[in-house]
Amino acid sequence: MAPLIISQFHQESYVLKLQTSEQNDIENMQFRTLLNSELLASPIIETEYSLARFKGQLTPIYNCHGLTFASRRTWIYQSQELEKILRDDKYIEIKVEKDVLPGDVITYADETGITHSGIVIQVDLPKTDGDLVSIMVLSKWGRHKEVIHNANYSPYSTGIKKYWRINHGFRIV
Amino acid sequence: MDLELYKNQLRDIYLVSNTPSFLYETMRKSNIITNYLAKFDKATLFHEFSQRVEKPIVDVADIAILYALLIALSFKKDEDIKGFFKYVSEHIKFEWFSTIANYYLSDKTNSDIFTFEITPPSKIEYGEQQNIKVTQS
Numbered sequence: 224m225a226p227l228i229i230s231q232f233h234q235e236s237y238v239l240k241l242q243t244s245e246q247n248d249i250e251n252m253q254f255r256t257l258l259n260s261e262l263l264a265s266p267i268i269e270t271e272y273s274l275a276r277f278k279g280q281l282t283p284i285y286n287c288h289g290l291t292f293a294s295r296r297t298w299i300y301q302s303q304e305l306e307k308i309l310r311d312d313k314y315i316e317i318k319v320e321k322d323v324l325p326g327d328v329i330t331y332a333d334e335t336g337i338t339h340s341g342i343v344i345q346v347d348l349p350k351t352d353g354d355l356v357s358i359m360v361l362s363k364w365g366r367h368k369e370v371i372h373n374a375n376y377s378p379y380s381t382g383i384k385k386y387w388r389i390n391h392g393f394r395i396v
Numbered sequence: 397m398d399l400e401l402y403k404n405q406l407r408d409i410y411l412v413s414n415t416p417s418f419l420y421e422t423m424r425k426s427n428i429i430t431n432y433l434a435k436f437d438k439a440t441l442f443h444e445f446s447q448r449v450e451k452p453i454v455d456v457a458d459i460a461i462l463y464a465l466l467i468a469l470s471f472k473k474d475e476d477i478k479g480f481f482k483y484v485s486e487h488i489k490f491e492w493f494s495t496i497a498n499y500y501l502s503d504k505t506n507s508d509i510f511t512f513e514i515t516p517p518s519k520i521e522y523g524e525q526q527n528i529k530v531t532q533s
Contacts, residue, residue: 260455261411268408286414300415300492335417364412378412378422 239297243311244391250304253297254283257366266367268378275372278361287363291328291340302336314387320356321348323386329360329374331382339379343386344371397436397444399464402428403457410460416492420499423467433468438477441469459491466493470500 235256241249261281269277288299292308299305308314309330317323323346331339341362348356358374370377374384399406405428413419423429433441445465453459466484469477478501485497 258454258456260457266408266411267404268412271408281411288414298414302415302417333418333421335421336415338418339414363414365410365414367411379414379418 245311251297251299257283275370278369281368283366287340290363305337313390315390317386328387330385331379333382338382399461406460406464407457416495420496429468438472
């Protein structure tokens with residue numbers, strides 16, 4: 224269902240049945256409404272982050288964590304829910320940047336918890352000793368658009384970055 | 397109080413916030429809150445909030461400004477502020493207003509006593525304009 228565009232203060236939200244692989248419920252909220260002005264606005268954020276690539280249209284349906292962990296279907300916005308997902312889905316931390324691969328997950332955290340997440344889409348290893356690993360990420364910035372950006376180039380990049388890879392392992396029967 | 401000057405900046409903080417805690421912390425650190433809104437006393441901030449919340453919201457920046465006023469009030473540690481945040485926590489269920497009010501209420505450095513008087517509307521539901529009458533005791 225496409226977002227309903229309205230001109231008055233109104234909220235239409237839904238909770239999806241969403242669970243971790245351990246069948247624990249994940250608190251979430253899907254929003255379907257946005258204000259006309261959101262479509263008409265030309266956010267200065269796109270000018271401020273001119274090296275990032277803003278993809279498609281904005282949508283209130285999902286946030287970054289919904290993109291990363293819930294197939295672009297909803298908002299996950301509580302840090303404890305994200306920690307539950309990382310634990311239940313058996314993500315392991317990739318501690319060395321050069322070991323990160325496309326498809327891995329990046330999280331950003333500050334003193335309040337996890338503030339942002341995304342999916343790694345490209346890793347460029349340094350060509351010389353002085354260079355840094357360059358990691359490109361696909362994420363979504365709040366109610367705004369999906370964004371392709373360097374891991375160190377976003378409103379959340381002052382936070383602590385961690386990289387994760389899902390590893391369900393084997394269950395031998 | 398002229399928040400029109402800052403509305404684009406506040407709107408962008410709101411737009412890119414993935415979590416209520418990010419919105420709360422980012423706004424608390426922004427110059428608009430720490431320099432501009434900090435200059436106003438609690439009565440002025442209450443008045444501005446109550447005036448704005450009564451108007452139909454037609455611009456996403458209007459929502460961002462309401463969050464900014466609420467978060468600016470979170471810096472005020474007077475005892476009567478707590479009543480206001482308790483009211484917001486219990487009655488404004490739109491998006492993250494209640495969650496943010498709870499951040500203030502769960503902060504142990506704030507007093508447990510309040511004397512703020514609020515005249516609530518009879519009912520608030522999604523999809524209805526939310527009217528809050530706020531008076532300072």
